[in-house]
Amino acid sequence: MSRLTTVPTMSPTLRTPRLLLTPYTPDDEDDFVALFQDTRVSRWMGDGPVSEADDRALFGRIFSKVYAQDLFDVWAVRRDGRLIGHAEIKRTEEVRGHEIIYALSPEAWGSGLGTELAEALVTYGFGTLGLTEVHATVAAENEASLRLLARNGFTHVRDIEEDDGGLTRVLSKKFLPDGATLPAL
Secondary structure, eight states, X not given: OOOOOOOOOSSOOEEOSSOEEEOOOGGGXXXXXXXXXXXXXXXXXXXXXXXXXXXXXXXXXXIIIXXXXXXXXXXXXXXXXXXXXXXXXXXXXXXXXXXXXXXXXXXXXXXXXXXXXXXXHHHHHHHTSOOSEXXXXXXXXXXXXXXXXXXXXXXXXXXXXXXXXXXXXXXXXEEOTTSOEEEOO
């Protein structure tokens, strides 16, 4: 049971045909930790799997730092009232701009929900935040996520060689004022 009592107000609620993106509540802690403890998910997040205690601390920082200091938007991704994923859009130096970050539980994979989620994040970035470009970083081996982003109009911009020898792809999508989008050059 969570010891958190503050409910965030920063990130707005977003809706897609099948998903509801809401700010996290303290009651989401166990579901958040379960998502991030699933190695099929966490292998693609940050530096990979971490301890349960680290994931609980990360969840706490969403409230004590991210929401409290209005740093960036972070959402619980829900379908039919159940937490099935995580989403963010934030400025990072790694991409020199705003990056979308998303994760879905394996039960949601292959159903088009990832595409729907990425589209929602891009639409929010371009429409609400007024961005002209959004980015994503993906491990070169994560072919499913690379295909998903390509379907959403992202193009490969450059690669980052990680300290462990792994390769991270940086992808971008640009916005044109008339509403059309073009891939990054």
